[in-house]
Amino acid sequence: MLTRIITGIIGIAIAAFVVQEGGAYFAGFALVLPLIAFFEFVQAFDGRGANLTLITGIIGLVLVWGCAWLGNSDELVAVSTGIALGILLETVFLHGRVRFLDACLSIAGVFYFGLPFAHIVMLRFLSEGQMLATPLGDFEFGCAMVWILFIGTWASDTFAYFTGSAIGSHKLAPSISPNKTIEGFLGSLVGTTAACAGLGVFFGFPVKEMAILGFALAIAATLGDLVESVAKRETRIKDSGRIIPGHGGVWDRFDSVLFTAPLVYYFVLLTDLMTK
Template sequence: MFTRIITGVVGIALAAFVIQTGGALFAGFALVLSVLAWFEYARAFHRKGNNLTFLTGILGLILLWGCAWLGNAEESMAVTTGIVLIVLLESVLLHGRVSFVDACTSVAGILYLGLPFAHMVMLRYLYPEQHLMTSLGSFEFGCAMIWVMFIGTWASDTFAYFTGSAIGRHKLCPTISPNKTVEGFLGSVIGTTAAVAGLGAFFSLPIVEMAVLGFCISLLATLGDLVESVAKRYTGIKDSGNIIPGHGGVWDRFDSVLFTAPLVYYFVLIAGLGLK
């Protein structure tokens, strides 16, 4: 537990520095994290006997990240299409080494990991000319929304854990994640909705819309966690890695963020939060 706490404190401090600094540092960290998560994903499925297209996967992640960094939606569509077709073609060109199932699993992993981290980069640089004044100073709009995304996701996990530990009685998905309870999930929904609404007040953003965003974050964060749980049960692993002492791997730590990052990005665009 002590190792977990120390690692958590160091991780939060590092995350705060990277998020606030932005620029190439933030984008670079997003790329590194996506590649590390892909390595863990490929290794997990290798244990199950799958031979994923590892190098093509890294290339795909880099290209998706590059499109996000450049902010070109048309290039993103072209790259996504190209990745899918190239990986599927590998099941033909490397027949006997890469099966069709291997190729499909590779495509799923590349898009599952690459697109959310790309959205994280796009979210950080959304409406760069807009700044939000707070009691702690001025925040770039994208920086503020990255904080909303991370704090909302952390709040979801935290409220679910403590509520479930205190009063959890009814299993939410016992065949997928035996420790999750209905009570923990409801605690997550209420706590995350309140936390993100509070962030709305802090950043002087519409509180009703932010409360709705918090509600959505709690749902998507829970589903993101369950998706990784299904994958880990299928591949027979407990943790995706041990790169983060006491916390497992990158995939373990960002499983919920993979769902909440695109959610926050599109919610901001649809709700017009950056225009208010």
Template sequence: MLLRIITGIVGIAAAAFVIQTGGEVFAGFTLLLMFLAWFEYARAFAERGMGIALFTGFIALGLMWYAAWQRPEFLALACPLIIMVMLLESVLLRGGTSILDALASGAGLIYIGFPFACLLLLRNLMPETVFTTEIGTFTFGNAFVWIMFIGTWASDTFAYFTGTAIGRHKLCPSISPNKTIEGFMGSLLGTTAVVAGLGYFLNLPLEEMAVLGLLIAILATLGDLVESVAKRYVGIKDSGNIIPGHGGVWDRFDSVLFTAPLVYYFVQFVNLMGK
């Protein structure tokens, strides 16, 4: 437990530095996380004897990252192109790549690559809009990256403590035996309150921010369950051990893979600054 706490503190400090610095530092760190999560995904499915396109995947992720970093208008083109290339591998490399391998590779690349691309897009969003607060100045994208991470962490924290205290009814016992309905309800209420509170702190509309908090709690839980399904399928407990006491990058960012696209598209379609 002590190792887990120490690693968590160091991780939060490192995340704060990267998020606040932005620019090339944030972009480079995003690419590193994409690569590490993809490596863990490919290694996990190799446990089932599947031939995931590891090195082709690194190239595909680099393409998605470059599109998000330099040419966002091409990201929508990069995603279907990656799927097509993965499927073509089953034709061109029939001896070594099955159609199931190709499908698992393509799905994994979108599952991992697109959310991290959205995270990069979110951090660079509306740099001309600035929030001035008692603790510092934040650009729009900077603030909403924090909102996404804090909301995701709040969801996990409220679910854990509420479930530990009063959890009685299993949420998805065949997938994640420790999750309870009571913990999920605690996550919904707690995350909604936390994100609404952040909205109040930044002078953003409370109703819309409360809705965002509710959606973050739902998507964070689903993201965690999706990884649990995958790990049960391949027969592993943790995706890796690169983060002492916390497992792998995929383990730590399983919920973010769902909440990052949510927050990015939410702020695109909901007018938060016009109220």
């Protein structure tokens, strides 16, 4: 437990620095993390006899990240198409070594990790130059939204854990994640809604819209966690890796964020939050 706490404190400090600094620091971390998570994904399925296309997958992740970092979201569809078709062609050129199912799993891994982190990059650099006045000083708009993304996701996990531990008795998805309870999920809904409403007050956003975002975040975070749980059962692993002492792998720590990041990005665009 002590190792977990110490690692968590160090992780939060690094995250705070990277999120606040933005620029190349943030973009760099947003590339390294999905690369590590994809490697964990490949290792997990290798243990079940799959032969995923690691090198091509890494190239695909870099290309997806590059579109986000350069602000070329329109080119992302073209790049994604090229990645999918390129990996599928490996079943032809490396016939006998790369099976069709291996290629499909590889494509799924690239998009599963690459696209959400691309959305995180695009979210951080939304409306550059727009500043928000807060009690702790000015925040860039994109920086504020990334904090809402991470704090909202962490709040969902935290409220679900403590509520479930205290009063949880009805299983949410026993065949997928036996420890999750309906009570924990409801606690997550209430807690995350309140947390995001509070962040709305802090950053000067409409409280009602932030409360709606918090409610949606709790649902998305839970679904993201359950998706990784399904993958773990499929690959028969407990943790995706050991790179984060006491916390497992990058995939373990960001499974919920993979679902909440696109949600926050499109919520901002659909509600035109940048002008409010």
